[in-house]
Amino acid sequence: MATYEKCHTRVVILVGLLVSLASGYGDAQQTFLEAVVDVKPAIVFLPSPEYPVQLRVKGVGGRVLVQCIVDTMGIVEPNSVKILQTPDTAFSRATIEALVQARFTPARVKGKAVRVLVNVPIDFNVKPK
Numbered sequence: 001m002a003t004y005e006k007c008h009t010r011v012v013i014l015v016g017l018l019v020s021l022a023s024g025y026g027d028a029q030q031t032f033l034e035a036v037v038d039v040k041p042a043i044v045f046l047p048s049p050e051y052p053v054q055l056r057v058k059g060v061g062g063r064v065l066v067q068c069i070v071d072t073m074g075i076v077e078p079n080s081v082k083i084l085q086t087p088d089t090a091f092s093r094a095t096i097e098a099l100v101q102a103r104f105t106p107a108r109v110k111g112k113a114v115r116v117l118v119n120v121p122i123d124f125n126v127k128p129k
């Protein structure tokens with residue numbers, strides 16, 4: 001990761017923490033960073049993504065890192081899903097389709113369910129036949 005990206009990430013986390021502390025626990029539209037919530041969201045259900053055939057045949061696997069917002073009901077907000085890293089762009093569609101079907105326990109701040117920005121790793125492993 002480039003120095004700028006590390007610095008930017010630290011600034012974003014710090015700003016998120018300061019905003020969260022200054023505002024108590026915010027309203028339903030406020031989005032918290034995972035690092036500042038009292039209770040982190042946990043995956044309850046995540047369907048297996050459909051492995052792209054062309055990548056399975058080639059033996060390509062790896063981890064896709066996805067960023068998204070989990071709402072106060074534990075549901076992924078579809079328009080928030082963003083691919084951060086992928087070994088091949090062909091994994092993107094299957095990853096997004098699986099993630100929007102996922103269910104989480106909601107994040108909590110001071111006992112109240114809140115929206116939270118999370119990074120979710122999705123692994124694609126080629127199984128020998």
